[in-house]
Amino acid sequence: MSRSDVLVDADWVESKIGEPGVAIVEVDEDTSAYDKGHIPSAIKIDWKKDLQDPVRRDFVDKAGFEALLSERGISNDDTVVLYGGNNNWFASYAYWYFKLYGHSNVLLLDGGRKKWELDSRELTTKVEPRPATAYAASDQDSAIRALRDEVVSSIGAKNLVDVRSPDEFTGRLLAPAHLPQEQAQRAGHVPTARNIPWSKAANEDGTFKSDDELKELYGEAGVDFSKDTIAYCRIGERSAHTWFVLHEILGQANVKNYDGSWTEYGSLVGVPIELGEAR
């Protein structure tokens, strides 16, 4: 996997609007963004309502994912082009999610909604539902998802990449600065984790930095590319952005996203936690 296999630019997406076999999908936490205006022909997926189990803290199961994509008119053969706000956080999360359930042809719009908007490209409020399909998902690919026990056993053994802000990493904040402070019971980070905020991988317009810049970023921050890696943040969407960088753009093998992330780890009883700067 490399950059050209997984990332597309806005010109490419504009040329594919309305093309059969291409499904453009906006994924945001705040779906009012889609309602205010979206890329022509794009459909929407709500990362929480559509992708999370309504009762348990987990994903929708395989049958649920199949039902969702069938209802939204996405077929197994479609090329899915994902984009969204927040510098593609939730689009990256959805990308990882599509891969988790085995969708083969998924692409991410570089820069996402932000660059599209800043470039003053066309947005529409017209909703164009796609005809229903009979989508068949694969079983979850456990090679790209880390659960809590694996995170605990990886302390001091694998690369643990904490992609939250330095204030969250050191324990000064429990959540990003644009949200009320809440969630995990304890602040801090997983011992031996390196703090490499997701934002360092992105340019100000939301596009990803160059391969050379990315390799230098993670290498200088202490990521050993010969080791397996687990990325985490607060709920797993910023770390999906970093998973995308390491696994999809840079082609690193054995990179997992820990979607339980700090809201789970920081509430576990008895696990080790470090405060302050990385040691």
Added chain:
Amino acid sequence: MSNEGCGAPAGGFTVTADAAGKEAIVEGHVTVGGAPASTGYARLRGSDDEFVAEVPLGEDGGFRFFAAPGEWTLVVLAPGGVREERVVPAAIGSVTKVEVAV
């Protein structure tokens, strides 16, 4: 709207009386040519240029951050190559108002 995600709701969250007393809030509006910038982004950077947070502007060009106490750099991005920076302070229990007119 969920407040469980790390997302960036347009204009930020509503500040409750409870939150206003406990949080360090930076908020304001952006206007371009006298009109609210309803399309655009506001981001906070730390003193070492570290990215802290970003929100899309609301319909009224508004934004709001829950920051840690300290001094931050506010960066505003809008179509047409608009990019403005302001240095803003934040303190627990207070609301720092920033109006950006381009």
